[in-house]
Amino acid sequence: MHSPTAEVSGNSKDPPKVIASIYVIAxxxxxxxxxxxxxxxxxxxxxxxxxxxxxxxxxxxxxxLLLYGxxxxxxxxxRRAQHSLMLTQFALDNAVEAVYQFDRQGRILYANRTxxxxxxxxxxxxxxxxxxxLEPGLTAEEWGNxxxxxxxGSALKIESAHLTADGxxxxxxxxxxxxxxGEESLDFTFALDLTERNRAADALLQREARFRRAVExxxxxxxxxxxxxxILSLSRTWTELTGYTKEELSTLAEWTxxxxxxxxxxxEDHIRETYGFTAGKHExxxxxxxxxxxxRFWEFTSVALGSLPDGxxxxxxxxxxSTEQERxxxxxxxxxxxxxxxxxxxPVPIIATDADGTVIIWSPSAERVFxxxxxxxxxxxxxxxxxxxxxxxxxxxxxVLAGETLNGVEVERQKKNxxxxxxRLSASPLRDAQDxxxxxxxxxxxxxxxxxxxxxxxxxxxxLESRVKERxxxxxxxxxxxxxxxxxxxxxxRAPLRAVxxxxxxxxxxxxxxxxxxxxxxxxxxxQSARDMGRLIDDLLALSRAGRTQLSLAKVxxxxxxxxxxxxxxxxxxxxxxxxxxxKIPGTVGDASLLRQVWRNLLANAIKFSSRQxxxxxxxxxxxxxxxxxxxxxxxxxxxxxxxxxxxxxxxxRLHTTREFEGTGVGLAIVKRIVERHGGRVWAESKPxxxxxxxxxxxxxxx
Amino acid sequence: xxxxVAHVVDILLVEDNPRDAELIERAIKQHNIANPIHVIEDxxxxxxxxxxxxxxxxxxxxQKPKVIFMDLRLxxxxxxxxxREAKADPRTASIxxxxxxxxREDPDISTAYKLGVNSYIVKPVEIDAFFxxxxxxxxxxxxxxxxxx
Numbered sequence: 001m002h003s004p005t006a007e008v009s010g011n012s013k014d015p016p017k018v019i020a021s022i023y024v025i026a027x028x029x030x031x032x033x034x035x036x037x038x039x040x041x042x043x044x045x046x047x048x049x050x051x052x053x054x055x056x057x058x059x060x061x062x063x064x065l066l067l068y069g070x071x072x073x074x075x076x077x078x079r080r081a082q083h084s085l086m087l088t089q090f091a092l093d094n095a096v097e098a099v100y101q102f103d104r105q106g107r108i109l110y111a112n113r114t115x116x117x118x119x120x121x122x123x124x125x126x127x128x129x130x131x132x133x134l135e136p137g138l139t140a141e142e143w144g145n146x147x148x149x150x151x152x153g154s155a156l157k158i159e160s161a162h163l164t165a166d167g168x169x170x171x172x173x174x175x176x177x178x179x180x181x182g183e184e185s186l187d188f189t190f191a192l193d194l195t196e197r198n199r200a201a202d203a204l205l206q207r208e209a210r211f212r213r214a215v216e217x218x219x220x221x222x223x224x225x226x227x228x229x230x231i232l233s234l235s236r237t238w239t240e241l242t243g244y245t246k247e248e249l250s251t252l253a254e255w256t257x258x259x260x261x262x263x264x265x266x267x268e269d270h271i272r273e274t275y276g277f278t279a280g281k282h283e284x285x286x287x288x289x290x291x292x293x294x295x296r297f298w299e300f301t302s303v304a305l306g307s308l309p310d311g312x313x314x315x316x317x318x319x320x321x322s323t324e325q326e327r328x329x330x331x332x333x334x335x336x337x338x339x340x341x342x343x344x345x346x347p348v349p350i351i352a353t354d355a356d357g358t359v360i361i362w363s364p365s366a367e368r369v370f371x372x373x374x375x376x377x378x379x380x381x382x383x384x385x386x387x388x389x390x391x392x393x394x395x396x397x398x399x400v401l402a403g404e405t406l407n408g409v410e411v412e413r414q415k416k417n418x419x420x421x422x423x424r425l426s427a428s429p430l431r432d433a434q435d436x437x438x439x440x441x442x443x444x445x446x447x448x449x450x451x452x453x454x455x456x457x458x459x460x461x462x463x464l465e466s467r468v469k470e471r472x473x474x475x476x477x478x479x480x481x482x483x484x485x486x487x488x489x490x491x492x493x494r495a496p497l498r499a500v501x502x503x504x505x506x507x508x509x510x511x512x513x514x515x516x517x518x519x520x521x522x523x524x525x526x527x528q529s530a531r532d533m534g535r536l537i538d539d540l541l542a543l544s545r546a547g548r549t550q551l552s553l554a555k556v557x558x559x560x561x562x563x564x565x566x567x568x569x570x571x572x573x574x575x576x577x578x579x580x581x582x583x584k585i586p587g588t589v590g591d592a593s594l595l596r597q598v599w600r601n602l603l604a605n606a607i608k609f610s611s612r613q614x615x616x617x618x619x620x621x622x623x624x625x626x627x628x629x630x631x632x633x634x635x636x637x638x639x640x641x642x643x644x645x646x647x648x649x650x651x652x653x654r655l656h657t658t659r660e661f662e663g664t665g666v667g668l669a670i671v672k673r674i675v676e677r678h679g680g681r682v683w684a685e686s687k688p689x690x691x692x693x694x695x696x697x698x699x700x701x702x703x
Numbered sequence: 704x705x706x707x708v709a710h711v712v713d714i715l716l717v718e719d720n721p722r723d724a725e726l727i728e729r730a731i732k733q734h735n736i737a738n739p740i741h742v743i744e745d746x747x748x749x750x751x752x753x754x755x756x757x758x759x760x761x762x763x764x765x766q767k768p769k770v771i772f773m774d775l776r777l778x779x780x781x782x783x784x785x786x787r788e789a790k791a792d793p794r795t796a797s798i799x800x801x802x803x804x805x806x807r808e809d810p811d812i813s814t815a816y817k818l819g820v821n822s823y824i825v826k827p828v829e830i831d832a833f834f835x836x837x838x839x840x841x842x843x844x845x846x847x848x849x850x851x852x
Contacts, residue, residue: 491805494828499722501830506729527830534828 016075020068027060095190098162098172102187106131106143109186118193120165134162136169150178151185162191171198221298221319224305225252226312227275241321243291259288274302275313285322296323346443352430354439355401357381361441369446371416384444386414400427400440413444421448479548486544490537497537501530539666542597546673551591555701558585558599558631561592562620565599569607578607578616585622586629588698594674595698601667602633602694609637609692628680629700634693639686648684671696711766713738713845717749717773717782718803723826727772727803730834731841738769738845746780749773750788753795764794767851770844775804775811783814790819797851799844803837 035056092099098115100108111126121129132138138160149156155177161169176189212233215222221238225231229252239246242259249255252271256264270283280303287295298319305314343350349366353359359382362374370384377383385393389412400406405428414420427442504526512520559582566580588595603618610616613636622631640648649672668682675682675696686692714731718724724742731740743749749771751757755764771789775782782802789795799821804811807825815823824840827833 487808494805495720495723498726498826498828498830498833499720502726502729502833503722505830505834506726530830538828 014075016068016071019071020064023067024060024064027064028057031056031060096192098191098193100131100134100176100187100189100191102131102189104147104185104187106140108134115191118164118170118191119162135160136163147178147185147187150176150187151180153177159194171195173197215316218318221321222316223255224314224316225271226308226314227272228312229253231255232314238319241290241296242288248291258291260286261289271317274315274317275304277303277315279303296321297326298322348443348445350441350443351382351384352439352441353382355437357397360439366444369415369444370413383416384413386412386420388412388420396425396427397440400429400442401437403429403437405429410447411444413446421446422451423447424450482544483548486541486548490541493537494534497530497534501527501534504530536666539670543666543670543673546594546597546670547677549591549594551594551677553589553591556588556590556592556595558587558595558622558629558698561596562599562603565596566603566618569600569604578610578618580618580620582620583622585620585631586624587701588629588678589701590678590698591674594677598671598674598696601671602696605667605694606633606635606637606692609639610635611637613637624700625697627700628697630695630697632693632695634691636691639688639690639692641688642686645684645686649682711739712741713769714740714841715749715752715768715771715773716740716742717744717746717771717777717785718742719744719774719777723774726833727837730837733834733838734842734846736841736845741768744778746777746782746785748779749777749785750780753785753789753798754792767795767798769799769850770848771798771800772803772840773800775802775806775815783811783818786815786818786820799848799850801840801844803840 093112093114095112095114098118099110099112100115101110103109107130108126108128111121111123113123116123116126119126119134131143132140146156146158155175158174159171160174161171164170171194172191173194174189174191176187178185178187180186215224215233216235218235219237220235221241222233222235223231223238224233231249231252234246234249239249244255244258248258252268256267256271260267267286274281274283280301283300283302285297285299288298290296299322300317300319302315302317305316307313343361343363346363347365349369350361350363351359351366352361359377359380362372362377364374366377367373372383392411396406396409396411405426407426409425409427411423411425412420413423424445424447425442427440429437430439430441432438504523508515508520508523508527512523515523562582562585570578570580603620606618607616610618615636617636619634620632621634622629624630649668672682675698678698680697680699682694682696684692684694716724716727718727721742721744724744728740728742741752743752748758752759752762755762773782773785777785782804786800786802789798789800796819800819801822801824802815802820803824803826805826806812812823824836827836
């Protein structure tokens, strides 16, 4: 059989007509000729067309017509068959699949349009190829196998690849069969291009992979599980949060056993219902046990997710781990309770209001102090503001709502019984999570008593001050009196003294000639005694002044003072007689005139005692100690026995008889009093026959 | 009793302490100053003398002493008061008044000068110095100083 052509029917020649016509003509001719021939014997005249000939012609005509009819029917039938074949051919040629016809040797007898297009090989070249060209790697043995199997009737589906024109491989699924026509058999192979299918499959796989990845990498625990108890997918978060590994959670049963323990039955019931959820359903909070034994709170939402190919229903469950939230909430509760306890036990009323002034918190101490109970105040406006204090309250409240914290502001408030009182207010703004001010927290302390105490203290202080003033005045008065007294005493004492002195002198001057030696001596004693008394009075006055006068403090140049004092003391006598040594001595702060006296007295002392020596020497030194200045006056005089020096600085104490050294013994007492009034101290060191050193300390200049 | 006083009193000594008065007199006389000295013992009498009244009503304003040595502490009327009155009255203002007193107190000194005292002497404590000063005073005011006419 030759390959059918793609020609569409449309026979211009009409075979039936032609054949019939030829028959008729041929038959007619034959009849004519045969008749002629028959009748024409050798030598006879040509026959005439007899009647038998006409019967022959009619016979031929009729049969010719019959033949024509039959041929036409047959032709039509043939044409129909042809059309059918052409349609089939067309269908085959343009089939979705590539269709090939191979012979036993593998030669391509036919390849449809799709095949050519699919591989990019034109039909002409296709016919030159064999199946081995198409399918690289196909062995003859394999081909034989295939052929045989197909012949046996199995409609094999083989996945293979066809080589395209440009050297690529097109994945195909080969199916078909071998058709035998008597001795001949032909292979009809359908090659389904798998490229699209493969691509679709890949895309599907990829989508699946993406989905899987999405599930696995989700930041929340997600599980895809099936009715048969298998876990199809488990997000990483699931295992991370619970501490179980994927291997440990191989099935739902494993999960429920580990996570729920004895409660698993109940949970498993829940899980079974999920396969029927048509929409996402929030299942509530479940407490799960983690690998390490700790508990977490998970809120589950599940929805059905279709079925597996085998019909097993699948569901996806997602969990919201509210453990932290729970912990935060319970911590918040704790803190709240703690705060509540603090507020409750605070002795100072604690009140909180919202931004409008509605009371939110009213502590027990507020109840106690103000009189309103919490029930009477919470949820209502603050009842504690007085009419008088309203403006103040409004402005303060505005300030706190603006973010200011008030501390210890005195305000007026009122109690339930109408009494108004002074309170100390501390208030701070309450803020929400967005840091907006939503209310005010305040403590309001009744300071009526405190104020009363303050007033009392103020009064006491005032009293004290006035008392102090009084006393000071009294003291000043007493001082003044004393001063007046000493002044008057000294002057009043001087008058008779002058008289004694004066008249004794007159006696000696005018009547001395009438006195004998003894008389003169006695008069002398009188004069001397009067003189002594005068000196005593002076010393006493000085001592009294030293103790009384107000110190006028200023920086004092001690070096200058000492030199001046020495100059004063030695001016009368020859100054060079005494070897006076003085280095640099520090200055101090004090009363210059009094300190001059100190130098005078000490230097006078030194001069007095060293003047007996052959080479009298006085050394003055001064230096800075830690918190004071120290000065020393050393003489090389007679010195004294420390044993008797206890009262060296006492008034009128003398360590030498008047015969040895004159003096009233007040000098050192004056020194002591002045130095001590300056906050310093005096002392002396000596050894009999080895001179004496007197020390005194005064404040440092820089203090 | 009217006291008959020599018309001319060159030195008026107003001193309440008689012993001091005696010593002062003696001191003044040391330089052979023989001018008449009159001693008055209290401030009131001093004013009487100055203003020629009371016991001294027979004195005249024209008989001015050459100098008045006056203590501040006087009975009845104080020295400063006498000074004030004396210097306030034109009839007596020109008489030189020398305060001779034990007070070294500043208020006394400045008040005295404000009132117009001619000199302020503090009695030396020491007797020798006392004599010395007093005699010098006498010498100065009687012999050296020119009294007003």
